[in-house]
Amino acid sequence: VRFAVCVKNAVDETELKIDQGGRPVLGGAASRMSAFDKNAVEEALRLRSLHGGEVVAFTVGTAEAKKTLKEALAMGVDRGVLVVADQGKIDTLQTAGLLSAAITGEGRFDAVLCSEGSSDTYTGLVPAALAEILELAYVGYSRKVEILGETAVLERSLEDSVEKVEALLPFVASVVSEINEPRYPTLIQIMQASKKPITEVAAGQLALEATRSSPVIMGMSAQPSNRKHVVLDGTPEEAAAKLIEALEKEGVLSR
């Protein structure tokens, strides 16, 4: 079984600074693998341990993005493919186009795994676009993936329900962070990762259709939320009775 896993070199959110206008400062910040992508890598590795085969990690970015591929290699991915392009200058649809061309260039894969969104811009647009371009089934927000021969059974984590679906191989899935707990590579694995192969492909080498439009983020800011502040006074017994009354009124408790 061959697994492709898509990863993104993103700003390290623990080092992220916010400017005066409440916008994140993305330029010049340290980068690493987008946190959620580790779940996609972990899932591919877990499936490989069950079914055998190969896991290839793909990324689009500058030479800096090699760091992210190395992180994936240290976790246990077999090899990496870097599509060299300036992330800042391409949109999500172009990214999906480059990824699909690179994936196709590496032969047939049985499953393409992505995370639900990147930890920097979190548009979540790439996985679905990728499936569309590759003309494969797309299963978004998966919290469980099981491969049974020629088909796969996946559980989709939706807001208020779980949807169980069956998909024919090959398919594209995005996974949610609850799907697994990503492993931490050991220091030895990190050192050995530099011996694993990374193939570099120039974006220009990949046959791409003319650019189509893709949503563009116009701005990003924190939304202030107003909370209700209710102070309950009286003895503990009285306060408890008032609390129950208040909770019932809010509809969070019913007798």
Place this chain on the structure above:
Amino acid sequence: LTMPLFNSEHLSLLRSNYPEHEEYAEVLSALGGFMSERIFPMSEKFDSNSANMGASRKALLEQGVCQIPFPKEHGGLGLPYGVYVLALELAGSADAGIALSLAIHNTAAEGIFQFGSGEQKRKYLPDITSGRKLASFALTEPTSGSDAKSMSTRAKRTMDGYVLNGSKAYITNAGEADVYFVFAATEKGPSSFVVEKSNPGMSFGEDLPKLGMRGSRTSEVRFEDCRVPQDSLVGDEGMGFEYAKAMLNGSRIVMGSLCVGIARVAFDKAVAYAKQRRAFGAPISDFQLIRGKIADMKTGISAGRLLCMHAARLRESGAEYASAAAQAKVFSTEMSVDACDSAIQVFGGHGYTSGDVHRHWRDARLLTIGEGTSEVLRLLIASRELALAT
């Protein structure tokens, strides 16, 4: 407070010391990431003893932190000592008690590596460096600390080995460790032994209540007719004191670095608080007396880090480094106590009452005593300078 433990300052220090070795930064950045996510958030609980640090220590050992300085043939990573010293700084920031436990663990490994036989290295090093076995270092006695030569623990020669009698005091990892690097006097003088916990005749005192470093276990180690086989002797009889001095030189750099890590986390907390806490209509970071503290703390941390790295680089080059190691430890440990004290002052009443602030001072306070007191190390530094001056 959330923070990446491995930051741009560590990166530039590594790059200037080890150009062309970007992999050292990859290793320390990953290690820092692990400690930021898995160790640092638990640290307050280890201090209050509301959580046991054993599992976290094991997880950190399994990451390979103690493999860093040993050659690959002994299960190590074969990286320079300076990388290990920086790794222990990160550990000191994540949790000082775990860092102390790891440092002592590796001091024992160092003794086996430097002075043990090929068989002893094969038998113990891969297990110790990978964390399958925990190690301890037992030199100090109830009545001999700095004056280690006057030890009263005895190793009496028998037909097929030695019989140990006596006791060791204030031993880190005591009772938890599987392997002990023990000093005991034979007829030829202080000698060193590797003793396994499973040996009959070995027992441990109760966990001592300490000012700081509360996550780590400290107690007495007692030997009562403890029979050990001949091959537990490390090196030659009578050489124990020389071995101890050599082992302590390395671990003094590490203890200095660990204290730089403690100071750094206290500093980060103090800076964050100073920017947020307001008085007289302004954040207290606007006041010059607070700014002075911040500047002095930062300067001390940078100086301590550089002294530790300098001593590590001398060691790597094969040069004499005992005085440099002593200077790194005296300066960094005392700097750390001062910096943590300043952090308490910046926090004011909250600093005196919050364990998450004053524990850094309590942790750092051990290390102007352990692994060579500041007083003994100053004598070492001075006597060397006076000998050179004649």
